[in-house]
Amino acid sequence: MFNSIAQIVVVTLMNLRNLPQRVGTSSVAVFGVACVVGVFIGVLSMASGFQRTMVSAGAEDVLIMMRAGATSEMSSGMGYDQTQLIANLPGVAKLDGKPLSSPELFVIVDIPMRTKDANANAPLRGVEPMAFAVRNSFKIIEGRNFEPGKNELIVGRGAQKQFANLSVGSVVKFGQTEWTVVGAFESGGGLAESELWCDAKILQNAYRRGNSYQIVRVKIEDKKALDTVKAAIAADPKFNLDVKRETDYLSEQSEPLSKFIKMVGYPLAFLMALGAIFGAVNTMYTSVSNRTREIATLRAIGFGSAPVAISTLVESLVLAVIGGVIGSVIVYLVFNGYTVSTLNFASFSQVVFDFAVTPDLLVQGVIFATAIGFIGGFFPAIRAARLPVATALREV
Amino acid sequence: MTALETQTLATDELLVQLKGIGKLYKKGKEQVKVLSNLDLDIRRGDFLALMGPSGSGKTTLLNLLGGLDKPSAGELKIGGQRLDQMSSSQLTKWRARHVGFIFQFYNLMPVLTAEKNVELPLLLTNLSSKQRKHHVAAALELVGLSNRAKHYPSELSGGQEQRVAIARALVSDPDLLLCDEPTGDLDRATADDILSLLQTLNQQQHKTIIMVTHDPRAADHARHILHMDKGALVNDGRVTDTGH
Structure with missing residues (x-):
């Protein structure tokens, strides 16, 4: 056993020390794997960044209430009376005696993009003062909050990056109404940062929505209070609502686009991986061919076929892992934190998110590279093991 | 069967016994006969040169x-072991214990x-690391290269490289040294040095050496010369005694 391991170690080290002599062919494999892993992680970091933005600011103890059957805020609607009944449901948390219940209105406005000559759908949310208490990580980072009753806007950090003319002090016109941007906010990196917020009453008037809202966000006393709230709603025929935890709702909302990104990304990475595998196979066959004399000599001396095969496989794995690490590092440096926006299929409005090259993705990338290296080195390793020694010695 | 008449050998023990050995190679759909019905005995301690076109x-x-x-036909026995009946992995282990190779291009x-x-x-x-070091030092000393132990092949002359290859072939104390054109890549003077070294190993260390060569001067360093042609031993396997 020790003998076999010693053989493997010696032959593998010798093989790896030979790599600089094969730098040309080796770099083809490294480059190929780096590209594949780059694309793989790039695509997944987009999906993970989007998902993180959508879901991260959600809370388990916050519920979203929509009209029954509505799939998103866009298709939901409810009157003022209903929002008041919701606020008084058992299980709803209170702050200074007032229910932590936030009726919200949601419209889409047309707004120019900052980086291209095109307009995009931006979400404009009308909120009441309780909206800030319901959200856990809301923070004004520039300027001030809007004053109720005034045509004032506060804008999310992401929206400010992606849409034009949203710096504090700017005046923007949506439809017939002019709005002054008075502040910018953060909300834990979540979806809200892609939005523009204003006073709900002003928004109702501007868009002739009467005294209606689309959803109500409520904070419950604890995570388990969901059942209490649901039971109360079910028991009262005046309610016609769907109730979801905020985390579940946001997760559902992010699913279509995440799936789409992965649906495009995985086949793309798979096709590129096939190319990289062929590159690795070619490199390793060349390596075996270049080492014919060495392999044949070792076999003649008495080294077994397994150490020779394993050394070839290890070389392939080493090259692939080097490629994987290079690809991962490049993607991390170039894309991590890179901000983009895209249309959220669920709300038909832009969602601004950062690429998130997470440690998990980096590990996945290296595992992917290892798989490419293994497949790419497998058949050349078998060829190395089966090299007919007598013939190979004659050829050199 | 032809037993080589080698009175100068230290022992009469037969090391190699070949009986009816044949070897066929497939070349496309055809079979090419490379060796046919070859009988040969080689005694332990011999130095035999194999010559032929x-x-x-x-x-x-x-x-x-x-x-x-492996032969396509016949019996091949070395040191009492039937090589023709061994599997590929058994042959690999057998090689490690019983044979040392010396190649034309050194193969370091x-x-x-x-x-x-x-x-x-x-x-x-x-062997332990310490024992291995001891054996390596002894082998390098035997070929006169103790002072080149730390050098890489690229830092050695052709003759020195072949000496290292000889030390490698010797170090595990094999029964048999097999040399394939060991001086084919060397100038005359260096070739003579290498051949003298092989001669010394045969005479003083009693190593059994079989050397393939085209060079009659190289063959003269052996005890016996055996000629081959078209896959068979010439003159029914009679050997030329070089007088060494």
Whole structure:
């Protein structure tokens, strides 16, 4: 056993020390794997960044209430009376005696993009003062909050990056109404940062929505209070609502686009991986061919076929892992934190998110590279093991 | 069967016994006969030169003797063991214990120093690191290269490289040294040095050496010369005694 391991170690080290002599062919494999892993992680970091933005600011103890059957805020609607009944449901948390219940209105406005000559759908949310208490990580980072009753806007950090003319002090016109941007906010990196917020009453008037809202966000006393709230709603025929935890709702909302990104990304990475595998196979066959004399000599001396095969496989794995690490590092440096926006299929409005090259993705990338290296080195390793020694010695 | 008449040998024990050996190679759909019905006995301690034109089967015979290939027919016995009945992995282990190879182009590992090259066959044994070092030093001293132990092959002359290869072949104390054109890549003077070294190993260390060569002057260093042609021994396997 020790003998076999010693053989493997010696032959593998010798093989790896030979790599600089094969730098040309080796770099083809490294480059190929780096590209594949780059694309793989790039695509997944987009999906993970989007998902993180959508879901991260959600809370388990916050519920979203929509009209029954509505799939998103866009298709939901409810009157003022209903929002008041919701606020008084058992299980709803209170702050200074007032229910932590936030009726919200949601419209889409047309707004120019900052980086291209095109307009995009931006979400404009009308909120009441309780909206800030319901959200856990809301923070004004520039300027001030809007004053109720005034045509004032506060804008999310992401929206400010992606849409034009949203710096504090700017005046923007949506439809017939002019709005002054008075502040910018953060909300834990979540979806809200892609939005523009204003006073709900002003928004109702501007868009002739009467005294209606689309959803109500409520904070419950604890995570388990969901059942209490649901039971109360079910028991009262005046309610016609769907109730979801905020985390579940946001997760559902992010699913279509995440799936789409992965649906495009995985086949793309798979096709590129096939190319990289062929590159690795070619490199390793060349390596075996270049080492014919060495392999044949070792076999003649008495080294077994397994150490020779394993050394070839290890070389392939080493090259692939080097490629994987290079690809991962490049993607991390170039894309991590890179901000983009895209249309959220669920709300038909832009969602601004950062690429998130997470440690998990980096590990996945290296595992992917290892798989490419293994497949790419497998058949050349078998060829190395089966090299007919007598013939190979004659050829050199 | 032809037993080589070698009165000068230290022992009469037969090391190699070939009986009715044949070797066929497939070339496309055709079969090419490389060796046919070959009988040969070689005594322990002999130094035999195999000569003959290209394609006469010398190297094929050497490969069979070294366990690198298996005969298509006949019995091949070395040191009492039937090589023709061994599996590929058994032959690999047999090679590690019983045979040392010396090649025309030395076949040293370029990334290893001389001493590490020599140590390679010992990695297949159960010797400790200290024991291996001791054996390597002794082998390098025997070939006169103790002062080049730390040098890489690229830092050695052709003759020195072949000496390292000889030390590598010797280090595990094999029964048989097989040399395939060991001086084919060397100038005359260096070739003579190498051949003298082989002669010394045969005479003083009693190593059994079988050497394939085209060079009559090289063959003269052996005790006996055996000629081959078209896959068979010439003159019914009678040997030329060189007088060594």
